Amino acid sequence: MMMTDFLVTICQHAFMQNAFYAGLLASVACGMAGTYVVVKRISYISGGIAHAVLGGMGIAYYLGLNPLLGAVVFALCSAVLLGLVSIKAKQHEDTIIGALWAVGMAIGVIFISITPGYKVDLTSFLFGNILLVSTKDLAILCGLDLLILLLVLVFYRQFQAICFDEDYARLRGIPVEVLYILLLCLIALTVVILIQIVGLILVIALLTLPASIAGLGSKKLGSMMALAFLCSLFFTVSGLILAYLKNLPAGAMIIILAGIGYLLALGLKRAVTLMVKKKALKLP
Amino acid sequence: MQKIVSLDQVYFAYDQRPVLEEINLEVVKGDFLAVVGPNGGGKTTLLRLILGYLAPVSGSVKVLGQVPRNVRSRIGYVPQHSEFARDFPVTVEDVVLMGRIKPGSLFPRRRAADLEAAAQAMQAVGILELAKRRFGTLSGGQKQRALIARALSSNPLLLLLDEPTASVDSRVEKDIYDLLRDLNKRMTIIMVSHDLGFVSSYVNKVACVNKRLKIHPAHQITSEDIINEAYDGAMHSLQHECRL
Numbered sequence: 001m002m003m004t005d006f007l008v009t010i011c012q013h014a015f016m017q018n019a020f021y022a023g024l025l026a027s028v029a030c031g032m033a034g035t036y037v038v039v040k041r042i043s044y045i046s047g048g049i050a051h052a053v054l055g056g057m058g059i060a061y062y063l064g065l066n067p068l069l070g071a072v073v074f075a076l077c078s079a080v081l082l083g084l085v086s087i088k089a090k091q092h093e094d095t096i097i098g099a100l101w102a103v104g105m106a107i108g109v110i111f112i113s114i115t116p117g118y119k120v121d122l123t124s125f126l127f128g129n130i131l132l133v134s135t136k137d138l139a140i141l142c143g144l145d146l147l148i149l150l151l152v153l154v155f156y157r158q159f160q161a162i163c164f165d166e167d168y169a170r171l172r173g174i175p176v177e178v179l180y181i182l183l184l185c186l187i188a189l190t191v192v193i194l195i196q197i198v199g200l201i202l203v204i205a206l207l208t209l210p211a212s213i214a215g216l217g218s219k220k221l222g223s224m225m226a227l228a229f230l231c232s233l234f235f236t237v238s239g240l241i242l243a244y245l246k247n248l249p250a251g252a253m254i255i256i257l258a259g260i261g262y263l264l265a266l267g268l269k270r271a272v273t274l275m276v277k278k279k280a281l282k283l284p
Numbered sequence: 285m286q287k288i289v290s291l292d293q294v295y296f297a298y299d300q301r302p303v304l305e306e307i308n309l310e311v312v313k314g315d316f317l318a319v320v321g322p323n324g325g326g327k328t329t330l331l332r333l334i335l336g337y338l339a340p341v342s343g344s345v346k347v348l349g350q351v352p353r354n355v356r357s358r359i360g361y362v363p364q365h366s367e368f369a370r371d372f373p374v375t376v377e378d379v380v381l382m383g384r385i386k387p388g389s390l391f392p393r394r395r396a397a398d399l400e401a402a403a404q405a406m407q408a409v410g411i412l413e414l415a416k417r418r419f420g421t422l423s424g425g426q427k428q429r430a431l432i433a434r435a436l437s438s439n440p441l442l443l444l445l446d447e448p449t450a451s452v453d454s455r456v457e458k459d460i461y462d463l464l465r466d467l468n469k470r471m472t473i474i475m476v477s478h479d480l481g482f483v484s485s486y487v488n489k490v491a492c493v494n495k496r497l498k499i500h501p502a503h504q505i506t507s508e509d510i511i512n513e514a515y516d517g518a519m520h521s522l523q524h525e526c527r528l
Contacts (some may be wrong), residue, residue: 039372042299109494164372166435167363171335171356172385218373219418222392 015131019250023236026197026206026235031229032152035191035221036183043208045082045184048097050191050203052078052104057125058111067125068140071195075188078104083181089101114189124219128199128251130240137196144189152225159183160221197236198251209258210235213265235261271279285310287349288442289334293344296329303329307343310449311464311489318502319476320484321493327476330493331444334474335361347442360435360471362445365427370420376430377415380405383437398437403526405433409463425456426522432463443467445475 038048056074063232078100085096112122124132133141152159161169162179170176187207194203214227239254246253287310294307304326311317319327332338333345337351350356360383380402381394406412409429414422419430428448435443448464449457457479458515462475465486477483484490 039369041369154390157385157389158387160374160378161382164365164374164379164382167335167337167367168361168382169385170337171359171361172383172438173356173387174385175387215371215373216422219375219416222374222379224373 014135015133016244017198018133018135018138019130020237020239021138022130022141022196023064023240024233025138025145026193027210027229027232027236028145029148029190029193030190030206030210030229030232031214031225032148033187034228034232035185035214035225036159036163037207038211039221039224040183042143042184042187043204044094045086045097046187046191046207047204048082048101049075049078049184050195050200051101053188053192053195053200054108054125055104055106055111056108058108062111062115066136066140068137068196069190071192072144072189074104075192079184079188085185087177087180099224124199125195126199126201127249128195128197128202130197130250133196140229141193141196144193148186148189151182155179155182156222163221189270198254202251202255205255205258206232206235208264209255213262216265216269231258287311288313288315288347289474290346292334292344292346294345295512296326296333296338296340302495304333304493304497305495306502309491309497311472312362312476313472314468315489316464316473316487317475317489317491318487319474319491319493320478320483325494327493328446330497331446331474331476333526335359357438358361358441360438360440360443362435362443362448364446364448364450365424365431366451368427369418372420374419375415376406376411376422377402378419379419380415380433380437383427385432391414401437403432406430407434408436409433415519419498423456424452425460428452428456428460429463431470432460432467436467441471443471443473445473447476447478450478457482 002192029242037043049101053075056070056072056077058070060067060070079104079257082097082100086093089096108125109122112125158169158174158179161172161202162183163173166176168252190207191200191203194206198206211228214224218224218227218274235258237256239257240250242257243250243253289309289311289313290311291307294304295302296304296307307330309330319330321327329338333340334347334352336345336347336356339345345352346520348358352359381398383405384398384401403412403415406415409432411426411429411433414426414430419427422430432443432445434450445464448460452460461483467473475483475487486503487502490502492498492500
C-alpha cells in the first residue's frame with residue numbers, strides 16, 4: 001500500500017519528520033500573521049517583503065552563512081523600510097514596494113550567481129523545499145514562532161485597535177506608527193518561516209488563504225487565528241502527503257490545496273447564507 | 285462659560301492649496317454645534333484639526349485650553365460607519381471596549397472596570413443586547429450607535445461626530461438626533477452634517493464652512509440667504525430648499 005509505504009518513510013527518514021515539524025511550526029506563525037495581513041489588507045506590502053528576502057538569502061549564501069539568518073535580517077530591514085514609506089510617503093507606496101520587490105530579488109540572483117563552487121538550485125528558494133529543512137533550521141523556526149506568539153499575546157488589543165480603526169487608536173494615545181512597523185516585522189518573520197515551506201513566490205498564498213477561510217466564520221481575531229492555524233496545518237500536511245504519493249513538488253501541492261479549500265469555503269458560505277434566507281422566507 | 289474649543293485665525297492648506305482660511309470659532313460648555321457646508325468645503329478638515337490629527341499652518345487650535353494632543357483622552361470621536369470593513373472579525377462589545385484602550389493595555393485580558401464602562405455606554409445608546417454580535421452584521425443605524433457607544437465609554441467632555449446620519453434612513457436619523465440631544469445634557473457636541481434643515485431643530489449653533497466659517501444661532505437658520513452663503517450658488521440652495 002502506498003499509504004503504509006508513506007508511514008514507514010516518515011518513521012525511517014528524519015527529513016520527512018522534519019518536514020512535518022516544519023509544516024506545524026509554519027502553520028502557527030501563518031495563523032497569526034496571516035490574520036493581520038487579511039484584516040488590515042496588506043498582502044501587497046507582505047509580498048514586497050517576501051521577495052526582498054531573496055537578497056538576504058543570496059548574500060548569506062555568498063558569505064557562507066545560513067541563508068535563514070540572511071533572510072531574517074533582510075526581512076526585518078525591508079519591513080521597517082516599507083513601514084516608514086507607507087507612513088511618510090503614502091502616495092509613492094506602490095512604486096516603492098514594487099521597486100524593493102524587484103531589487104531584492106535582483107540582489108539575490110546576483111549573489112547566488114557569483115558564489116563560487118557548487119551552485120545552489122534557485123528554485124528551492126523560489127518554490128521552497130520542505131524536504132531540505134534541517135534540525136538546526138527547525139530550532140530557528142521554533143524560536144521565531146515563540147517570538148511571534150509573544151508579540152501577538154502582548155500586543156493583542158493594540159494590534160486589534162490599529163487594524164480596526166487607526167484614527168481612534170491615535171486618539172487614545174496608542175503609538176500607531178511604531179505598532180504598525182512592529183506588525184510588519186512580525187509578518188516579515190512569518191514570511192521567512194513560510195519561505196522554507198513553499199518558497200517566496202508562493203508565500204503570499206499561504207499567508208492569506210488559510211486566514212481568509214478562517215475569516216469567513218470568525219467573530220474575534222483570536223478565533224480567526226486559531227482557525228487559520230488549523231486550515232494551514234491541514235493544507236501543509238495533506239499537501240506533503242499528496243506530494244509524496246504522486247512525486248510532485250510539495251510547495252506547489254500545498255498551495256493548490258489551499259486554493260481549492262478557499263473556493264470550497266466561499267461556496268459553502270454562500271450556500272449557508274442562501275439557506276438561511278430561504279428559511280427566513282418560509283417562516284409565517 | 286467654560287471654553288471647550290477655540291480656534292483663532294486658523295489657516296490650513298494641503299500642498300499650498302488652501303482649505304480653511306481665517307477660521308475663528310468658539311464652542312462653550314453645553315453647546316450643540318452643527319457644521320454644515322458643501323463637500324470639499326473643509327468640514328472634515330476642521331474636525332481633524334480639533335482632534336489634533338492635523339496641525340494648522342498658522343493660527344491656533346485649543347481644546348479645553350490646551351493643544352488637542354494633550355487632551356485627546358477627553359474627546360470622543362464618531363467616524364462614519366461606512367468606513368469600516370464588513371468582514372472584520374470583532375464583536376460589538378470589543379468595538380466599544382476600544383474606546384477604553386490605553387498605551388498600557390497589554391495582553392488580551394479585559395479589565396472589569398472597562399467591561400462595566402462599555403456595558404453602560406451600550407446601555408445608554410440602546411444596543412446592550414447586541415453586545416456579542418459581530419460588528420459587521422449590524423444595520424447602519426446600529427453600527428452608528430455602537431460607534432457612539434465607543435466614544436461614550438471613556439466619558440468624554442467633547443463629542444465629535446462626522447455625518448452620523450449618512451446612509452441611514454430618516455426614522456433612524458431622528459432616533460440618532462434624539463439620542464444626541466439627550467447626550468448633550470452632559471457633554472458638548474460638534475457634529476458635521478449634510479442635512480441642515482432637519483438638524484436646526486436639535487442644535488443651538490450652526491457653523492457654515494466653505495473655506496471660511498460663519499456661525500449662526502440655530503433659530504436663524506430659516507432664511508435662504510444663509511443657505512446661499514454657505515453653499516455659494518443657487519444650485520445648492522435649490523437642492524436644500526425642499527428640506528427646510
